[in-house]
Amino acid sequence: MSLQAEIRLTRGLLHLGLELSAQPGQIIAVLGPNGSGKTTLLHTLAGLIRCQQGQVQVAGSLWDCPARNVWMPPAQRRTGLVLADHLLFPHLSVIENVGFGPRSRGVPKANARARARAELDALGLSDRMEVRPRELSTGQAQKVALARALATDPALLLLDEPLSALDPTTRAQTRADLSVRLRGFDGITILVTHDPLDALSLADRLVFVESGHLVQEGTPQEVIARPRDPYVAQVVGLNFLRGRRIDDLQVDVAGTTVVAPQVPSGTAVCVTIPPSAVALYRMRPQGSPRNTWPVTVSDILLIGQTARVSLTGPFALVAEVTTAAVAELRLGVGQELWATVKATEVHAYPA
């Protein structure tokens, strides 16, 4: 039941060139900015779009291989698709929606209903089986869409931003339900998202895509420890800088020296700085850490008790400070400040 895919195609401005492999039971999150080709990837796996080069092989059977003139239509593939808006069939009851897949695959009506009932039970929707989709809440509708996709025993479960249309409270609860259900699913799940929380809380492996190409993949721990790209770093919430090694303790970032506890050998170096490690001062601090830079405030965003302060200077930085600090420093856009970071908070690793 493993997945081996190499997908190459051009659609409009997008040039997709991705290799993807997964083992049964794995949940893979695909992250990337809008227009990076995430949805096209899912549609190609589902058979709604054809590869131009490469191949898709699932559980040993070839689904798509232009070179050998093989293409399996979507109805014969074993995929389940869930989109951001549930797209339940409005004229069918919930249980008929979930039974639609088995019925389409020739399962007798009674068996299809039994299967649909089991799927809905597993998601705690036993009391909503006979209603129409319009009577469901958004979270329930999305879970029914998941049940409908799972009722065909897919080898590949394709989730395209499944939680993005939900309000925050519903999203948290639905994410929890999704997590529980997916742990019991023995196929491969591919979750397209741009919510870091979805990816970090649900996935075994993260795949970052930009402009149709892979930029990084790894377990969430690996990615958080060593992001290789500004977008990846932004998703995991870190300041990311690229520089050149000066010596064992110093990195040159765009002409400014950044001091770290250790710097790996090799010229090209990546540096991350947690936003919470960036401290802000109105005056240049005396006896200050060696990482002290003049910066200008470009944006301030309040989240609960903390403020995310975007800074420009020798390089772009984000600082996380308390709301008390915002008041104390009388922070405002355009204000000039000093930012300091302790060397021990700087993480330098090979690019």
Added chain:
Amino acid sequence: MRSLRWSRAGLLIPAWVAIAFLLVPLVALVLKADWTGMPAQLAKPSVVPALRLSLVTTGAALVICAVLGTPLAWLLARSTHRVTPWLRALVTVPLVLPPVVGGVALLMAYGREGVVGRTLLEVAGWSIPFTPVAVVFAETFVALPFYVLAVEGSMRGLDIRYDGLAATLGASPWRTFRTVVVPMVAPGIASGSALAWARALGEFGATITFAGNFPGRTQTAPLAVYVALESDPQAAIALSLVMLLISVLILGALRGRWLR
């Protein structure tokens, strides 16, 4: 204030004239009717067969519209082929064509000497013109475009992602069409059917040209009204009122549920 009142009157007066223009003939039809003699008028031998023929042939035309027109609407709504816009324009032609011209065209195609009609006669021994089948042909010819355009509009409003989704669930294109598309455009199919049926019921020019005017065989209600107007005006009025009633009922059903 005064100029405002005048300018408003400048709009209101033509509007009311238009309403009167449309309404007066209908009211006249009701006023001129011999209501006490109505049952006798409707029971006349020239009236009953015409009404029955109209109901049977328009029913058949509607069935043909649904069976052929729904898949055609699907094709027009979903196909991205470059000839599709031309096909759509072609389907619209009978909508604007004078019905008499449609009748002549049908005669040229399916008449005894027609392009297709001659072969039909030689091979199968079928002769279509001047039969009830010809009435159905004429009615379908003028009604089908109404049906197709109404249903196509409603299918185009349907989210195309349903197709792909149904396919991933294992549904063949035919199953998707039958169990997803058709039920979801049911309101469009209903309004298309009503429009097409009303158009078929009123068909005159193509019918008289292609099917003739034989009482009991090809004389539909509109033809019977036209003929009776000379010899038996009260029968013509009675038949006209029945058709007015049917039209109003269709319109009421459409407004209540599907139009707007």
